[in-house]
């Protein structure tokens with residue numbers, strides 16, 4: 075039976091209760107992280123924790139736990155849920171205040187901490203030779219100006235992702251002022267004239283942990299790579315398009331709106347990168363070679 079964590083205790087999901095006065099509920103005043111574990115081993119845990127710390131600092135919510143405490147909680151939750159390949163969702167809100175007021179409560183209240191796990195489906199990068207890729211659509215990026223903060227306020231992302239779902243696509247790629255920012259829940263890479271490109275990290279995008287790992291793997295394996303703004307025209311001309319996230323890893327996009335990307339199959343550069351990615355993951359998480 076699955077277990078969640080809420081404010082100091084593990085329990086069945088249906089037993090978890092929060093107050094309607096919680097600022098997460100009233101204002102979406104909170105921060106979250108999604109950390110994958112493969113073979114019960116947390117993947118890029120330090121990087122995820124650093125991003126959590128940064129997000130909390132940016133919105134002035136006290137981090138309730140030390141890195142060691144977070145790790146122990148994540149590991150205990152994974153064990154309670156049977157281990158294996160799971161993602162840990164963790165959320166910290168500013169807490170439940172006595173009355174609804176946009177300004178922070180004084181004196182401060184205790185943050186609310188909620189954690190749960192979900193199974194991770196086998197990602198495309200695990201099978202570079204048989205992966206088929208998916209469809210993405212493009213839409214205007216209607217989000218706020220601090221997308222670098224991993225806020226639980228995800229209504230714009232949710233509306234944008236729903237448009238993908240309605241169009242039979244797996245992701246919505248976002249454009250701001252004619253430039254690619256990211257996906258509704260992923261970062262974007264393209265291959266153009268044989269070079270792998272991704273937009274630079276700034277307030278317009280979430281600094282993805284998977285994005286950073288792909289950048290690291292490009293450097294380590296001397297793949298042609300540049301961080302640069304990507305125009306809508308470049309996106310449409312790209313030989314390959316990939317989206318990255320912790321639970322989907324690196325997924326080839328083979329159809330953009332109604333147009334085929336490249337030859338409509340996952341590209342050669344994606345296959346190369348996917349092989350490096352799976353090698354890296356196997357070494358880190360002690361997975362068996364196929």
Ligand code: PMP
Nearest residue numbers: 259260261280282283284319320
């Ligand atoms: N951008 C957005 C808006 C996201 O929601 C996500 C996934 N949480 C990402 C990028 C990818 O980040 P990561 O690789 O750390 O999962």
